Amino acid sequence: MQQLLTSIFEPGFFSSEPVHVALVIGGAAAIVSAIVGVFTVMRGQSFAGHALSDVSTAGGSGAFLIGLSPLVGFVGLGVVGATTMDAIGVRRVRGRDLATGIVLGGSIGLAALFLYLGTTSGATTGATQQILFGSIFSIDSSTIPLVIVFSAVAIAIIAALYRPLLLSSVSNDVAAARGVPLRLVGLLFMAALAVAVGLSSLTIGAILSTALLVGPAAIALRLTARPGIALLVAGVIGVGVTWAGVLLAYDSYYWGTSRQGYPVSFFIVTLVFLLYLASGLRERKG
Amino acid sequence: MTNYAEPVLAGEVLRLEAISVSLSGRQILEDVSFSVGAGEFTGVIGTNGAGKTTLLRLILGLQRPSAGRIVMPNEARSRRARSIGYVPQKVPLDPDMPMRARDLVALGLDGNRFGVPLPSRRRAAAVEEMLRAVDAERFADVRVGHLSGGEQQRVLIAHALISRPRLLLLDEPLANLDLHSSQEIVSLLGRVASEQQVSILLSAHELNPLLPVMDRVVYIAGGRAVSGTTEEVIRADVLSGLYGHHVDVIRVHGRILVVAGDENENTAAHESDIVVMG
Numbered sequence: 397m398q399q400l401l402t403s404i405f406e407p408g409f410f411s412s413e414p415v416h417v418a419l420v421i422g423g424a425a426a427i428v429s430a431i432v433g434v435f436t437v438m439r440g441q442s443f444a445g446h447a448l449s450d451v452s453t454a455g456g457s458g459a460f461l462i463g464l465s466p467l468v469g470f471v472g473l474g475v476v477g478a479t480t481m482d483a484i485g486v487r488r489v490r491g492r493d494l495a496t497g498i499v500l501g502g503s504i505g506l507a508a509l510f511l512y513l514g515t516t517s518g519a520t521t522g523a524t525q526q527i528l529f530g531s532i533f534s535i536d537s538s539t540i541p542l543v544i545v546f547s548a549v550a551i552a553i554i555a556a557l558y559r560p561l562l563l564s565s566v567s568n569d570v571a572a573a574r575g576v577p578l579r580l581v582g583l584l585f586m587a588a589l590a591v592a593v594g595l596s597s598l599t600i601g602a603i604l605s606t607a608l609l610v611g612p613a614a615i616a617l618r619l620t621a622r623p624g625i626a627l628l629v630a631g632v633i634g635v636g637v638t639w640a641g642v643l644l645a646y647d648s649y650y651w652g653t654s655r656q657g658y659p660v661s662f663f664i665v666t667l668v669f670l671l672y673l674a675s676g677l678r679e680r681k682g
Numbered sequence: 683m684t685n686y687a688e689p690v691l692a693g694e695v696l697r698l699e700a701i702s703v704s705l706s707g708r709q710i711l712e713d714v715s716f717s718v719g720a721g722e723f724t725g726v727i728g729t730n731g732a733g734k735t736t737l738l739r740l741i742l743g744l745q746r747p748s749a750g751r752i753v754m755p756n757e758a759r760s761r762r763a764r765s766i767g768y769v770p771q772k773v774p775l776d777p778d779m780p781m782r783a784r785d786l787v788a789l790g791l792d793g794n795r796f797g798v799p800l801p802s803r804r805r806a807a808a809v810e811e812m813l814r815a816v817d818a819e820r821f822a823d824v825r826v827g828h829l830s831g832g833e834q835q836r837v838l839i840a841h842a843l844i845s846r847p848r849l850l851l852l853d854e855p856l857a858n859l860d861l862h863s864s865q866e867i868v869s870l871l872g873r874v875a876s877e878q879q880v881s882i883l884l885s886a887h888e889l890n891p892l893l894p895v896m897d898r899v900v901y902i903a904g905g906r907a908v909s910g911t912t913e914e915v916i917r918a919d920v921l922s923g924l925y926g927h928h929v930d931v932i933r934v935h936g937r938i939l940v941v942a943g944d945e946n947e948n949t950a951a952h953e954s955d956i957v958v959m960g
Binding site: 434437438440555556557558559560562563565566567569570571572573574575576616617618620621622623625626 | 742743744766768769770773775776778779780781782785786789792793794795796797798799823824825826841842
């Protein structure tokens, strides 16, 4: 038994501070992403989530350049981008897609500039890797309070809007007729989405953040027909794959002889992908 | 000068006074007036694009008239939204959406409120009762996206009725339904109208399925409308006046055929009403 445990948890896993930080930040990011993700999928706004990850890339690389925590950049510019997208095209679904595409294009351009400046200035060669693909083991523990605050804000928004969000994902017309302030609900949801993408960018990198946002949610939607349970299942899957990813990445250092671990992001995204395939098989049977 | 102190008819739930609407310069509705009494079943009949959806959106307050006014007697303006139940046209329900029929009906109770709902026995009982009222218990735990068109209509009707509105608006609920389902929905609506003491305003492009239950008809053509009982409105002289050219009204085997062809438009306005009777 002892032997089995040590082969799963390689030496030092539980006493390593970077692991602790990774588990806390990754766990918080996973929960927020999963919960926001369920509504993102139900509202058909996955494309907006993806665009926000590009906005986050620009924000994170910009913050890196001027010496701020990438998280501030991820979430800060994300919220600005979300508000802009909402302001340009809330009226129609088609307008929403166009607005999303335009903001997406602009922010990739900015990210290209910031990452170029970041790499050529020499001092910070890891910027591109860290911003795009994440490096959760190198996050300083002083980031934790900010992560908790952002998570609490996003979850509070979703909790407050729970019923109007469900109702408007069924039909905007019905929601509007019932007096739901659709613009306000849409805007606040976009803000929560920006925070979720920012947190998940910190965990698995801006480019991959959509996986943590949409993946657990998509799996949960296949497994349960109840909205409340879907949130719970998505949260459990999100935290599960994130923590498993952290563990596997830690362990991978001891695999082979090269003493070079694999990135956490790789494991998390792969686990999400495999679970999604498995949930499809189960669904076909059921 | 208009006298706005008109006496409110006993049991009047809704009154439209000389409503006109134009959207981007195009006149959609012109001088439309009618009223709906308590517990009455009113059919709004017109071809596609006649302005039926616009009319319902006006009543819901989702759109403003360019002239005229809409009155719901005994209802404060702020409460108007809550006292109208609404079943919109074509609600695309995604098969993957994690929502059972039961959940959607519950949202009719408090879907506009903020915060997470706490489990409540009273809420569950109200949902159960409503599901029973529309014969939806069988599929109460099935995902709404997996239900048939007729079943979805039942759930949407339950969703709209559970808040006990005084007026239920349905936009083309019979479009896309087969004959059998559409008869079922019509008889269901006729029943709930009396059971729940709710007035029903239903838009349709076909008149005949509604004949067994309809108290009043609002017939829209060319942006104008006439209203009254079926006998008062569906007459060659009245409809000819509305269309502005000769219209034939043929009654056969308890069905009514309105043939409104003209030189520009060789097809009948109500083509779907022209059915070979078996």
